[in-house]
Amino acid sequence: MTNHTLPLSDIVVLDVSTLFAGPMAAMHLGDAGARVIKVEHTLRPDPSRGHGAAKDGHNLWWKTLGRNKETIQIDLHSPEGQEVLKALVAKADVLIENFRPDTLEKWGIGYDVLAAVNPGLVMARITGFGQVGPYRRRPGFGTLAEAMSGFAASTGEPDGPPTLPPFGLADGIASLASAYAIMTALHARDVPGPNQGKGQMIDMAIVEPMLGVLGPQITRWDQLHDSQPRTGNRSANNAPRNTYKTADGKWVAVSTSAQSIAERVMTLVGRPDFIDQPWFATGAQRAQHADELDEAVGSWIAQRNRDEVVAAFEEAQAAIAAIYEPEDIVNDPQFQAIGTIRYMDDPDLGRMAMQGPLFRLSSNPTNEGAIRFTGRAPGQNTTELLEELGYSAEQIDALRQGGAVK
Numbered sequence: 001m002t003n004h005t006l007p008l009s010d011i012v013v014l015d016v017s018t019l020f021a022g023p024m025a026a027m028h029l030g031d032a033g034a035r036v037i038k039v040e041h042t043l044r045p046d047p048s049r050g051h052g053a054a055k056d057g058h059n060l061w062w063k064t065l066g067r068n069k070e071t072i073q074i075d076l077h078s079p080e081g082q083e084v085l086k087a088l089v090a091k092a093d094v095l096i097e098n099f100r101p102d103t104l105e106k107w108g109i110g111y112d113v114l115a116a117v118n119p120g121l122v123m124a125r126i127t128g129f130g131q132v133g134p135y136r137r138r139p140g141f142g143t144l145a146e147a148m149s150g151f152a153a154s155t156g157e158p159d160g161p162p163t164l165p166p167f168g169l170a171d172g173i174a175s176l177a178s179a180y181a182i183m184t185a186l187h188a189r190d191v192p193g194p195n196q197g198k199g200q201m202i203d204m205a206i207v208e209p210m211l212g213v214l215g216p217q218i219t220r221w222d223q224l225h226d227s228q229p230r231t232g233n234r235s236a237n238n239a240p241r242n243t244y245k246t247a248d249g250k251w252v253a254v255s256t257s258a259q260s261i262a263e264r265v266m267t268l269v270g271r272p273d274f275i276d277q278p279w280f281a282t283g284a285q286r287a288q289h290a291d292e293l294d295e296a297v298g299s300w301i302a303q304r305n306r307d308e309v310v311a312a313f314e315e316a317q318a319a320i321a322a323i324y325e326p327e328d329i330v331n332d333p334q335f336q337a338i339g340t341i342r343y344m345d346d347p348d349l350g351r352m353a354m355q356g357p358l359f360r361l362s363s364n365p366t367n368e369g370a371i372r373f374t375g376r377a378p379g380q381n382t383t384e385l386l387e388e389l390g391y392s393a394e395q396i397d398a399l400r401q402g403g404a405v406k
Helices: 020-029 059-064 078-090 111-117 143-147 169-190 209-211 216-225 261-269 272-276 283-287 289-302 306-315 326-330 333-338 380-389 393-401
Strands: 010-013 035-040 069-073 094-097 122-127 201-205 242-245 251-254 320-322 343-346 350-355
Touching: 010 020, 010 283, 020 059, 020 069, 020 111, 020 169, 035 251, 035 272, 035 393, 059 242, 059 350, 078 111, 078 393, 094 169, 111 122, 111 242, 122 169, 122 251, 143 169, 143 209, 143 380, 169 209, 216 343, 242 289, 251 306, 261 272, 261 283, 272 289, 283 289, 306 320, 326 333, 380 393
Parallel strands: 010 035, 010 094, 035 069, 094 122, 122 201
Antiparallel strands: 242 251, 251 320, 343 350
């Protein structure tokens, strides 16, 4: 690693959250250089460690989700453990948590108490439905946000059921919104203004960022009293837009959001006659003729293998993408050129690939040093972190013997 100074290298983040929005938000901040300390329960580490595939007993998702995070295990129910957390808070800028509302208050370590220890603390509280309201105590899994945001209702085939994503989409979107909110609060704290020097509490409901990315569904309902129907892989706003199978059994996705692209596609597939139709002039009108357009595009694609199709579309300056499997992503020259996939040496599993940070800055265009290490075992850094806080060896041993830390 070189001596690049990453943008958030002066920020300390306590990740006291679990499964997945909070830990992912902390991961994003860690990628930008923040020092992230993962706080886990002495008996119940983050359940993320048990999700998905594993190799030789090591969870693979955690190797990415836990990257750049020092780990400590604390029993926050115990007075001694709460004192350890307060000592960490005194030196931190951010605390991310996702307990049900009032849980930290019940333990005597709510925002008011922690802000008294560190008035500049920014606390992000991530729950399913927010800190107030009749649903505040409901479990906050992303699946519920995907259902209640309108996402599931608009996703799937027209004659099929509402469809949920096979991964934590709502959590992922909430993680981005949480990182953004945290940086907003830190900025307010650190610049002249009414909040200078003051931390804030962030109330992040997972359902809201999910709802926010779904476009004008609320305005549409308010003004027209209807909602977007399920259209499968088609779009209600333009056509042709779908996935199409190639002659070699692979798949591609075509988009024609721009009128010029739609015209190029139809010319390429040998049906320029469509361009002269009055209904071809707008995306919404083309969408009403999706069957005809899909037949033309799909039959042309079905006679050619994927590489031939992609090459022809690129030559015609039409919009297409192969539908990738992980092997395709890792080997794609564009992803290689921009450094999308990073390779790390993991002490348990050796060299491993993972997705890198979300963007590049001109001060560090290769993201040198953004990932310092992969996800660590629970409590791997407990001793050195306590020593850093000023605990003696005898005190650390007593905390361990009493079960306050592990």
